[in-house]
Amino acid sequence: MKNEKLKMKNENEKIEVKSAIKVENLVKKFGKGDSEITVIDGASFSLDEGEFVALVAPSGAGKTTLLMMIGCVLEPTSGKIEIGGDVVYDGKWTVKDDRELRRKKLGFIFQSHYLIPFLNVEENVSLLPYQNKEPASVVKPRVKELLDYLGVGSKLHNMPSELSGGQNQRVAIARALANKPSIILADEPTAALDISRSVSVVKLLRKIAKEQKVAIVMVTHDDRLLPYCDKILAIKDKKIEIKDKVDEHII
Numbered sequence: 001m002k003n004e005k006l007k008m009k010n011e012n013e014k015i016e017v018k019s020a021i022k023v024e025n026l027v028k029k030f031g032k033g034d035s036e037i038t039v040i041d042g043a044s045f046s047l048d049e050g051e052f053v054a055l056v057a058p059s060g061a062g063k064t065t066l067l068m069m070i071g072c073v074l075e076p077t078s079g080k081i082e083i084g085g086d087v088v089y090d091g092k093w094t095v096k097d098d099r100e101l102r103r104k105k106l107g108f109i110f111q112s113h114y115l116i117p118f119l120n121v122e123e124n125v126s127l128l129p130y131q132n133k134e135p136a137s138v139v140k141p142r143v144k145e146l147l148d149y150l151g152v153g154s155k156l157h158n159m160p161s162e163l164s165g166g167q168n169q170r171v172a173i174a175r176a177l178a179n180k181p182s183i184i185l186a187d188e189p190t191a192a193l194d195i196s197r198s199v200s201v202v203k204l205l206r207k208i209a210k211e212q213k214v215a216i217v218m219v220t221h222d223d224r225l226l227p228y229c230d231k232i233l234a235i236k237d238k239k240i241e242i243k244d245k246v247d248e249h250i251i
């Protein structure tokens with residue numbers, strides 16, 4: 001089986017764990033000549049589906065840059081990226097249609113929810129599936145189910161302005177899940193929330209990773225959220241250092 005690991009659960013049962021992301025020796029430079037800066041210099045790591053990891057580093061260390069390269073939004077300078085076992089970048093983009101790849105395999109969550117203010121909750125979450133030409137008969141029940149799953153099912157027909165910050169962030173998470181991605185990239189998704197709402201969003205992301213078999217990479221500055229993650233990726237000397245998780249007791 002290509003790019004798939006088999007892990008033994010017990011003697012009789014095998015669980016397939018699929019690779020979600022594999023990054024090899026990724027490099028990103030900005031600028032040219034005297035003004036050239038190297039932000040990422042040989043980052044390598046891999047994640048399986050269902051893993052929920054934090055990406056931590058000081059401001060300006062390249063977290064967003066790395067996330068946007070994995071998200072196929074920003075072109076690396078060199079290296080290799082595999083998404084769901086498929087090579088998408090190997091010195092150059094290898095996919096025919098990178099926009100289609102983003103629409104179908106990736107979900108993004110940001111610090112602000114970026115919901116469209118003149119569309120209601122259902123319409124905001126349905127945008128990408130419709131862009132992917134999925135029929136309403138499939139999209140409508142899935143969006144309702146997702147919003148119920150995220151605890152905002154009763155807000156289906158409300159406008160974003162009628163929801164609280166935490167509720168809007170849940171809608172933004174539903175939107176990120178609506179195209180059934182194999183990876184969610186979350187750039188400081190809790191930065192605008194207080195600690196109790198941050199913990200509830202992070203617990204939700206963890207649950208989503210496990211139940212929906214999605215790999216989630218979350219950039220965060222808040223050490224209090226790290227115990228909820230499976231692993232911590234730190235950018236150190238422009239490379240990735242992987243630390244295994246911390247304190248099991250909090251979860």
Ligand SMILES: Nc1ncnc2c1ncn2[C@@H]1O[C@H](COP(=O)(O)OP(=O)(O)O)[C@@H](O)[C@H]1O
Pocket residue numbers: 030031039057058059060061062063064065066
């Ligand atoms: N488009 C760009 N052009 C030039 N420099 C950039 C660009 N994007 C980011 N940088 C630089 O790359 C470094 C890392 O930025 P960023 O990835 O945003 O860091 P972080 O998200 O960790 O705060 C910073 O020094 C930033 O100024």
Ligand SMILES: [Mg+2]
Pocket residue numbers: 063064065
């Ligand atoms: Mg950033």
